[in-house]
Amino acid sequence: MKNLKISTRQVTLVDQVEEKLLDFFQNNDLHPGDSIPKEQELAVALGVARSVLREALSRLRMLGLIETRPRRGMILCEPSILGSMKKVINPRILGEETLCNILGFRVALEMGICGLIFQNLTQKHLDELEDIVTRGVVFENNEYTPVSEYEFHAKLYEITGNKSIMEFQEIIHPVSNFVKNKFKDFIEPVNKELAQQGRVVTHKDLLDYLKKRDRDGFRKAMESHFIPYNRLFTSIINGSQEIEPNS
Amino acid sequence: MKNLKISTRQVTLVDQVEEKLLDFFQNNDLHPGDSIPKEQELAVALGVARSVLREALSRLRMLGLIETRPRRGMILCEPSILGSMKKVINPRILGEETLCNILGFRVALEMGICGLIFQNLTQKHLDELEDIVTRGVVFENNEYTPVSEYEFHAKLYEITGNKSIMEFQEIIHPVSNFVKNKFKDFIEPVNKELAQQGRVVTHKDLLDYLKKRDRDGFRKAMESHFIPYNRLFTSIINGSQEIEPNS
DNA sequence: TTTGTTATATTTGTCAGACAAATCATACAC
DNA sequence: GTGTATGATTTGTCTGACAAATATAACAAA
Numbered sequence: 001m002k003n004l005k006i007s008t009r010q011v012t013l014v015d016q017v018e019e020k021l022l023d024f025f026q027n028n029d030l031h032p033g034d035s036i037p038k039e040q041e042l043a044v045a046l047g048v049a050r051s052v053l054r055e056a057l058s059r060l061r062m063l064g065l066i067e068t069r070p071r072r073g074m075i076l077c078e079p080s081i082l083g084s085m086k087k088v089i090n091p092r093i094l095g096e097e098t099l100c101n102i103l104g105f106r107v108a109l110e111m112g113i114c115g116l117i118f119q120n121l122t123q124k125h126l127d128e129l130e131d132i133v134t135r136g137v138v139f140e141n142n143e144y145t146p147v148s149e150y151e152f153h154a155k156l157y158e159i160t161g162n163k164s165i166m167e168f169q170e171i172i173h174p175v176s177n178f179v180k181n182k183f184k185d186f187i188e189p190v191n192k193e194l195a196q197q198g199r200v201v202t203h204k205d206l207l208d209y210l211k212k213r214d215r216d217g218f219r220k221a222m223e224s225h226f227i228p229y230n231r232l233f234t235s236i237i238n239g240s241q242e243i244e245p246n247s
Numbered sequence: 248m249k250n251l252k253i254s255t256r257q258v259t260l261v262d263q264v265e266e267k268l269l270d271f272f273q274n275n276d277l278h279p280g281d282s283i284p285k286e287q288e289l290a291v292a293l294g295v296a297r298s299v300l301r302e303a304l305s306r307l308r309m310l311g312l313i314e315t316r317p318r319r320g321m322i323l324c325e326p327s328i329l330g331s332m333k334k335v336i337n338p339r340i341l342g343e344e345t346l347c348n349i350l351g352f353r354v355a356l357e358m359g360i361c362g363l364i365f366q367n368l369t370q371k372h373l374d375e376l377e378d379i380v381t382r383g384v385v386f387e388n389n390e391y392t393p394v395s396e397y398e399f400h401a402k403l404y405e406i407t408g409n410k411s412i413m414e415f416q417e418i419i420h421p422v423s424n425f426v427k428n429k430f431k432d433f434i435e436p437v438n439k440e441l442a443q444q445g446r447v448v449t450h451k452d453l454l455d456y457l458k459k460r461d462r463d464g465f466r467k468a469m470e471s472h473f474i475p476y477n478r479l480f481t482s483i484i485n486g487s488q489e490i491e492p493n494s
Numbered sequence: 495t496t497t498g499t500t501a502t503a504t505t506t507g508t509c510a511g512a513c514a515a516a517t518c519a520t521a522c523a524c
Numbered sequence: 525g526t527g528t529a530t531g532a533t534t535t536g537t538c539t540g541a542c543a544a545a546t547a548t549a550a551c552a553a554a
Contacts, residue, residue, distance in 0.1 A: 010316065012536065014305055026339060038505065049538045051298055054507090058261055058302040059309045063335050069257065070506045071546045078342055081349065084331035088310050092273060095325055101411035102328065104363070108412060109352075112359025115470060116351070119477075161484065164348035165355060216463075223362060230366075237408065259507065285534065296509045301536090317535045318517045 017046055017056040025065075025076060036066060036074040062087075082167045089171055091178035100236050103179050106172045107226045109165070110153065114219045116160040117210070125159050126211060133203050144203065146177060152203045183232055190228040201225045264293055264303040272312075272323060283313060283321040309334075329414045336418055338425035347483050350426050353419045354473045356412065357400065361466045363407040364457070372406050373458060380450050391450065393424060399450045430479055437475040448472045 021042075030036075037045070043053040057074070060066045064079035091099060132155060136148030144152070150173060157169040180187060194200050201224040209218035268289075277283075284292070290300040304321070307313045311326035338346060379402060383395030391399070397420060404416040427434060441447050448471040456465035 010536095014536085018309070022334065022337070026337065029339065032340065032342070040505085051301075051539090052537065054298075055302050055305040059306050062265070062306045062309075063331065065335060065340075068506070069546090070544070071504070073505075076340065078340060078345065079335040081332060081335055081341075081345065084310065084335065085328060087269065088312060088326040088328055088331065090269070090273065092276065093279065093312075093323065093325060094328075095279070098325065098328065098411070101409050104407075104409045105356075105411045105415070108359035108363060108407070108409070109356050110359065111362060112355035112357065115358060116355060160351075160355070162348050162351045162355070164345070164352045168352070257507095261507085287534085298510090299508065315535070316517095317515075318533065320534075 013048055013052050014055045014059075017048055017052055018059055020046060021056055021060060030076050032076055032078040034076050036076060038073060080167070081164060082171055085171050089175060091175055094175075096236060099175060099179050099182075100233055102172060102175050103229060104233050106169075106176060107229055109168065110156070111219070111222055111226070113156065113160050113165065114215065114222060116162070117156060118213065118215050118218075120159050120161050121210060121213075125155070126207070129155055129207050129210065133207050136203060148203070152206075179232075186232055186235065187228045190231055194224075194227060199224060199227075260295055260299050261302045261306075264295055264299055265306055267293060268303055268307060277323050279323055279325040281323050283323060285320060327414070328411060329418055332418050336422060338422055341422075343483060346422060346426050346429075347480055349419060349422050350476060351480050353416075353423060354476055356415065357403070358466070358469055358473070360403065360407050360412065361462065361469060363409070364403060365460065365462050365465070367406050367408050368457060368460075372402070373454070376402055376454050376457065380454050383450060395450070399453075426479075433479055433482065434475045437478055441471075441474060446471060446474075 024030075036042075039050055039053060039057070043050045046053060057066065057068075061068065063084050064077055066074050067077050068074040089102070094102075129152070132148065132151045136152065137145045154166075154169060154173075157166050160166070191200070201221045206218060206221050206225065209221055271277075283289075286297055286300060286304070289304075290297045293300065304313065304315075308315065310331050311324055313321050314324050315321040336349070341349075376399070379395065379398045383399065384392045401413075401416060401420075404413050407413070438447070448468045453465060453468050453472065456468055
């Protein structure tokens with residue numbers, strides 16, 4: 001009996017009400033714009049106090065699932081899928097492994113959009129990228145200023161024309177910066193090493209592949225561009241607490 | 248003045264308190280495991296009623312940012328990044344365009360993990376995939392049963408060793424099924440057309456490329472595997488309300 | 495009849511206080 | 525020193541209340 005008690009996590013009334021509300025939306029086939037019964041009715045229907053119901057509603061409101069205007073009632077909304085991610089993606093709270101997973105996620109996604117990019121690429125895109133590359137400032141160790149680095153990659157995401165992907169890029173961006181900065185001592189030597197071997201890939205190189213419509217070349221160049229991160233991931237996953245510059 | 252009033256969206260006290268709490272965590276450099284002041288203290292410190300504070304806390308609790316056990320107080324937690332996405336990803340509520348964007352996201356990511364897959368691939372993985380392919384049932388039009396389709400792709404994600412990516416796959420899965428089912432009348436003819444042209448790529452084909460360690464072959468095969476979806480996306484983005492089987 | 499104004503009613507947002515259940519801490523008995 | 529009982533504290537829940545905003549109805553005027 002006691003073991004059971006320990007294993008059961010506290011499921012509060014609010015949690016149950018939240019779930020019941022989600023079920024309610026689904027079972028009644030509600031669509032964005034449809035209105036929702038008022039608080040008192042819901043509270044009575046669910047057999048809970050208004051305060052409990054309001055806590056559950058507050059959660060859904062934060063997710064963007066419902067919107068309420070005083071006196072006019074509540075309506076169901078189409079939420080921003082990634083909106084709630086913004087709140088939890090706080091690099092200072094997330095652990096090292098999670099941060100690396102997120103960055104790995106981003107690298108994988110950016111490799112994956114290569115196809116989409118070539119599918120949608122227009123001359124206008126090339127001109128905009130050209131402008132970004134021209135204005136960009138690059139240091140000797142192939143590090144870009146945060147702004148030009150962001151602009152270039154953001155434009156790549158934009159070319160996909162997929163809003164979810166673009167939203168993701170926006171959310172992920174601060175994590176990238178944080179990780180880059182946190183593991184600066186690991187990444188910079190790798191870049192220097194690559195530079196000595198002449199294996200550096202600049203934004204300009206990437207743009208050239210795009211201009212030539214060279215898909216495979218572009219893909220390989222992107223892979224090279226991400227080498228420092230991949231090295232970092234394997235380093236951290238291998239569990240070496242102290243990260244060595246050379247794996 | 249009135250225009251201002253119209254443009255300002257309702258920002259409730261709860262919204263402000265939620266933000267202040269997030270700021271509080273950040274400014275005080277709190278890490279997972281650190282404890283948080285009790286409700287009364289926070290309410291007094293923020294100058295709001297306990298009910299308002301509790302609504303804000305309830306939101307953060309849902310996100311997995313904090314955990315509270317009665318009497319023992321609240322502690323900061325490392326949230327599951329994608330946990331909150333689960334709640335809003337309800338295919339019945341999301342619009343057509345969003346659903347397609349999500350599926351496009353998934354396709355891009357799956358193309359992107361090709362590199363990671365080959366990087367981590369072991370004989371054990373190949374054996375497990377072999378088992379899945381052998382047990383899998385495939386219909387004449389290259390449609391797999393939902394279970395074998397899921398198992399195969401889930402295993403691919405698993406090979407990446409990136410938990411965030413795996414979590415994403417799990418969340419996205421119902422959306423994939425929903426979209427596949429919703430646009431069945433578009434996808435099935437495409438598959439038949441591809442079959443007639445002998446351009447079908449089966450799970451077994453993909454596995455063979457993995458066995459041969461043929462990265463480019465695998466990638467191209469994956470691209471072919473996703474042709475029906477890409478056709479679907481362009482169809483929908485082009486705005487033709489009535490989706491034609493042949494673009 | 496139509497239109498503009500006012501008053502009422504309703505609904506959400508916020509507050510205050512209360513109690514039960516759980517559990518930590520202390521005091522006490524052995 | 526150890527086990528037990530009592531009290532205190534904290535969260536979860538309930539109830540009731542009020543202010544602000546606004547939809548609705550009633551009413552007046554053209």
